[in-house]
Amino acid sequence: MEKPFAITLDPGTSLSNHTGSWRTERPVYVHRLPPCNNGCPAGEDIQGWLFHAESGDYEKAWHKLTENNPFPAIVGRVCYHPCESACNRGQIDEAVSIHAVERFLGDEAIKKNWAFPLPVQKSGKRVLIVGAGPSGLTAAYHLACLGHDVEIHEAGPMAGGMLRFGIPQYRLPRDILDAEVKRILDMGVTLHLNRKVENALTAMQEGGFDAVFLAIGAHIAKRAYIPAGAAAHVLNAVNVLHDLETGEKPLLGRRVVVYGGGNSAIDVARTAKRLGADEAVIVYRRTRDAMPAHPSEVHEAEAEGVLIRWLTTITQAEEGELTIEKMCMDDDGSLQPTGEFETLQADSLVLALGQDVDLGLLEHVPGIEIEGGVVKVGENMMTGCEGVFAGGDMVPSERTVTVGIGHGKLAARNIHAWLNGETWVHPPRPAIATLDRINRWYYSEAPKVVQPELDAVRRMNGFEEVVQGLNADNALFEARRCLSCGNCFECDNCYGVCPDNAVKKLGPGKGFEFDYDFCKGCGICVAECPCGAIDMVPEDI
Amino acid sequence: MSHQEVKFYQTGTFTVGNRLLDPEQRSVQSTEERTNALNSGHRACQGCGEALGARYAMDAAMAATNGQIVIANATGCLEVFSTPYPETAWQVPWVHSLFGNAAAVGAGLAAAMRVKGKSDVRVIAQGGDGSTADIGFGPLSGMFERNDDVLFICYDNQGYMNTGVQRSSATLPAARTSTTAAVGKRPGHQLGMGKFVPEIAMAHHIPYVATATVADLRDIEAKVTTAMSLRGARYIHILVPCPLGWGSASHDTVRLARMAKESGLFPVFEARDGEVTDSLKIRHQVPVEEFLKPQKRFAHLFGKQRDEEAIGFLQARAERNIRKYHLLEA
Numbered sequence: 117m118e119k120p121f122a123i124t125l126d127p128g129t130s131l132s133n134h135t136g137s138w139r140t141e142r143p144v145y146v147h148r149l150p151p152c153n154n155g156c157p158a159g160e161d162i163q164g165w166l167f168h169a170e171s172g173d174y175e176k177a178w179h180k181l182t183e184n185n186p187f188p189a190i191v192g193r194v195c196y197h198p199c200e201s202a203c204n205r206g207q208i209d210e211a212v213s214i215h216a217v218e219r220f221l222g223d224e225a226i227k228k229n230w231a232f233p234l235p236v237q238k239s240g241k242r243v244l245i246v247g248a249g250p251s252g253l254t255a256a257y258h259l260a261c262l263g264h265d266v267e268i269h270e271a272g273p274m275a276g277g278m279l280r281f282g283i284p285q286y287r288l289p290r291d292i293l294d295a296e297v298k299r300i301l302d303m304g305v306t307l308h309l310n311r312k313v314e315n316a317l318t319a320m321q322e323g324g325f326d327a328v329f330l331a332i333g334a335h336i337a338k339r340a341y342i343p344a345g346a347a348a349h350v351l352n353a354v355n356v357l358h359d360l361e362t363g364e365k366p367l368l369g370r371r372v373v374v375y376g377g378g379n380s381a382i383d384v385a386r387t388a389k390r391l392g393a394d395e396a397v398i399v400y401r402r403t404r405d406a407m408p409a410h411p412s413e414v415h416e417a418e419a420e421g422v423l424i425r426w427l428t429t430i431t432q433a434e435e436g437e438l439t440i441e442k443m444c445m446d447d448d449g450s451l452q453p454t455g456e457f458e459t460l461q462a463d464s465l466v467l468a469l470g471q472d473v474d475l476g477l478l479e480h481v482p483g484i485e486i487e488g489g490v491v492k493v494g495e496n497m498m499t500g501c502e503g504v505f506a507g508g509d510m511v512p513s514e515r516t517v518t519v520g521i522g523h524g525k526l527a528a529r530n531i532h533a534w535l536n537g538e539t540w541v542h543p544p545r546p547a548i549a550t551l552d553r554i555n556r557w558y559y560s561e562a563p564k565v566v567q568p569e570l571d572a573v574r575r576m577n578g579f580e581e582v583v584q585g586l587n588a589d590n591a592l593f594e595a596r597r598c599l600s601c602g603n604c605f606e607c608d609n610c611y612g613v614c615p616d617n618a619v620k621k622l623g624p625g626k627g628f629e630f631d632y633d634f635c636k637g638c639g640i641c642v643a644e645c646p647c648g649a650i651d652m653v654p655e656d657i
Numbered sequence: 658m659s660h661q662e663v664k665f666y667q668t669g670t671f672t673v674g675n676r677l678l679d680p681e682q683r684s685v686q687s688t689e690e691r692t693n694a695l696n697s698g699h700r701a702c703q704g705c706g707e708a709l710g711a712r713y714a715m716d717a718a719m720a721a722t723n724g725q726i727v728i729a730n731a732t733g734c735l736e737v738f739s740t741p742y743p744e745t746a747w748q749v750p751w752v753h754s755l756f757g758n759a760a761a762v763g764a765g766l767a768a769a770m771r772v773k774g775k776s777d778v779r780v781i782a783q784g785g786d787g788s789t790a791d792i793g794f795g796p797l798s799g800m801f802e803r804n805d806d807v808l809f810i811c812y813d814n815q816g817y818m819n820t821g822v823q824r825s826s827a828t829l830p831a832a833r834t835s836t837t838a839a840v841g842k843r844p845g846h847q848l849g850m851g852k853f854v855p856e857i858a859m860a861h862h863i864p865y866v867a868t869a870t871v872a873d874l875r876d877i878e879a880k881v882t883t884a885m886s887l888r889g890a891r892y893i894h895i896l897v898p899c900p901l902g903w904g905s906a907s908h909d910t911v912r913l914a915r916m917a918k919e920s921g922l923f924p925v926f927e928a929r930d931g932e933v934t935d936s937l938k939i940r941h942q943v944p945v946e947e948f949l950k951p952q953k954r955f956a957h958l959f960g961k962q963r964d965e966e967a968i969g970f971l972q973a974r975a976e977r978n979i980r981k982y983h984l985l986e987a
Contacts, residue, residue, distance in 0.1 A: 125742070125743035126743065127743055127744075127745055128743050128744045128745070129696070129698070129744065129745070129746075130696055130697065130698030130699050130700075130739070130744050130745060130746035131696065131697060131698045132698065132744065133698040133699075133700065133744065134698070135697070135698060135699075135700070138703065170667060170677060171676065171677060557671065557915065557941075558668045558671045558672050559667065559668055559671070560667070560668065560669045560671070596667045596677065597667070598667070600667075605667070605676070606674070606676045607667075607668055607672035607673065607674055607675055607676075608672065608673040608674025608675070608684075608686070608687040609672045609673045609674075611673060611674070611686070611687065612672075612673025612674065612684070612686040612687060612874055613673065613709065613911055614709075615701060615704065615705045615706070615708040615709040615712070615910075616697050616698075616699070616701075616708070617693050617695075617696060617697045617712070618697060621689050623689070624676065631697065633697075634697035634698060636703040636704075637703060638703035638704035638705075638900075638907035638908060638910070639704070639906075639907060639908030640704055640709075640907070640908050640910055640911055642908060643908040643909065643911065643912060644911050644912075646668060646672060
């Protein structure tokens with residue numbers, strides 16, 4: 117090539133100048149643990165399934181969700197969503213309504229008949245599960261996914277456990293429950309109803325099972341001594357809710373008093389209202405702050421006209437009336453009777469004082485340790501007896517549906533490992549994606565889509581579901597409020613803001629890669645990453 | 658509005674890209690096909706705002722003209738760090754002549770294209786604030802006045818950074834530079850000096866004048882695209898923070914540009930034929946201190962004794978901009 121005057125060299129490209137050598141720190145892509153995932157007792161990858169829901173691919177989102185939890189339609193309704201309490205967005209405007217999107221996905225799956233993928237290979241091992249509640253069914257699902265033969269023995273006449281006999285229909289419609297249980301049974305899981313296991317070990321040995329998972333729940337109502345006249349009408353919450361489910365309408369009368377402060381107490385009071393009671397009063401010994409029932413349920417109950425007497429005990433029950441005593445709380449929080457008595461008109465008194473576990477099936481099993489009425493298990497969910505695992509309400513835990521589901525999953529993983537002569541080790545947990553790593557500038561302001569609630573009057577007419585679901589449009593909107601804390605959601609910011617073109621875009625779903633030949637380590641990509649998915653780490657110099 | 662803002666798609670149009678948007682709504686920078694007009698390997702400092710702004714603008718111009726542009730570049734950082742003979746980081750036809758004559762060279766190129774009948778080849782002249790506001794100001798005004806078919810882009814980093822951070826007529830009042838030391842009765846650059854070239858450009862009644870910052874890519878792309886759709890003299894003034902000259906952390910480049918806009922100190926607007934037609938609204942208003950504090954060139958304002966006079970002067974300027982350009986929603 118003939119060169120212009122005074123030019124001796126051909127033009128070259130700057131690419132021969134590897135500016136990466138200037139760098140003292142390098143950016144690296146990381147995955148942090150979003151607070152919602154960290155807060156989920158069932159170990160769901162919430163940010164992971166919301167990612168697919170954001171793009172409107174609900175089926176993929178549902179499959180991602182059910183990798184951990186087979187009951188999105190149920191849990192989307194009944195879980196107290198600790199994920200939302202932990203949500204970083206809650207500190208910006210309002211938490212993402214995770215449960216509402218989850219419920220929407222679950223309902224879509226039922227509507228469209230989405231099914232679980234079947235295992236490629238059978239293991240040839242057989243596992244017995246005792247109890248068809250949330251924990252047992254979840255374990256059955258995960259074990260079936262892993263290729264094991266699963267058989268469930270359930271003492272009751274229907275599957276579902278506390279989902280059916282503890283949670284009223286207005287919170288969980290039964291067609292939803294049936295559909296999600298059936299989907300698990302469709303995987304080839306065998307369910308025997310009305311089969312009570314008397315001895316866990318012999319049931320396992322005689323049936324030729326390689327392992328057993330016990331998840332019988334806690335169904336025996338706790339009692340409190342209340343002097344009662346012969347004609348006093350005293351019932352317990354477990355029986356009231358159970359009768360209702362099996363079709364026997366419990367006779368509660370016009371004025372119903374419920375004694376207790378847990379979710380069951382609230383459920384019974386709301387049920388009584390629906391059965392036609394004029395008055396439903398909850399009597400609770402302590403204060404609102406101390407009440408174990410979930411605030412959202414208390415709020416809904418109050419909106420329906422349920423009255424709550426705080427700091428009150430029941431001292432005497434007679435026909436048609438109760439004697440109650442006011443309590444006061446000391447500075448140290450202990451309760452003291454005040455000696456002030458009152459009478460309260462009541463056609464019936466329902467005790468909702470908690471439940472105990474029926475441990476009969478473990479009586480003759482060696483190595484079992486029982487403490488405080490529940491069975492002790494190791495980190496791997498195994499009891500003191502080899503091959504006998506337990507979970508749910510019968511082991512020490514917070515007694516919620518989601519915790520039970522988490523136990524089922526954890527037990528399934530451990531049983532699978534144990535059957536292969538291995539030990540399951542929890543994969544290392546990444547650091548939490550905290551709010552200070554979020555670059556708030558980039559997110560649109562958008563308030564939560566509030567699920568429409570049935571108005572109080574309509575609710576009183578029956579057991580129709582109180583909280584309505586989202587539709588496809590607002591579910592998408594809600595999913596898109598997710599900040600995707602600590603995990604790349606392909607916003608292209610790093611790819612754009614690099615002054616040195618040192619970020620390579622790998623295409624949809626594949627993310628990005630740094631070109632360390634040219635990255636000067638300025639850190640703009642880290643500062644401008646909306647979700648905090650890039651760390652700056654020192655170079656070895 | 659310079660571009661159609663999309664809200665509620667997680668990040669809407671605030672981020673560079675967004676996988677949730679339709680492909681035609683996505684930015685040029687988010688595509689794998691962008692030109693990378695200013696390629697890797699250039700010798701700009703870490704976190705250079707000018708390198709970023711130049712690539713944003715040139716890639717958008719390439720996309721808008723189907724790759725038919727010629728660039729005339731003034732002397733300055735952008736020329737020096739991109740093209741140390743015989744290497745160049747430019748992947749577009751590019752010519753450099755002198756410090757003061759980019760606008761004149763651009764006008765000449767436009768005339769040459771007209772003579773050759775190449776109406777599809779468009780000319781862009783560009784430089785820093787020194788070559789725009791000071792040294793090349795005469796040729797620039799001439800180009801405006803003749804309404805030559807050139808888009809002039811000024812990358813404003815508020816000083817002569819290439820030669821060692823001397824003050825220019827675009828340097829902010831009170832800023833410390835190597836020629837306005839932070840000593841004496843009135844430390845830093847004097848209050849009340851300098852000029853704002855976009856308003857001077859508007860006084861020429863040219864078809865299009867706009868300002869932008871590197872904190873808002875969508876805005877830059879929309880403005881460059883608009884400018885390339887018009888003929889005649891056009892001017893875009895882009896604020897590009899300079900970590901070296903401003904004494905700021907290299908990772909704060911985009912954030913500082915955003916603070917300049919959000920405080921009102923740097924108004925982002927569009928004008929047609931000498932009239933302001935639109936402005937980018939402040940989203941989360943901040944006091945000017947938020948912009949000043951992270952920069953060492955303003956450290957003397959926040960010493961033992963806060964320099965209320967200077968801070969107040971700059972805050973008053975921000976408020977004047979807010980009034981003048983309607984930067985807050987009514």
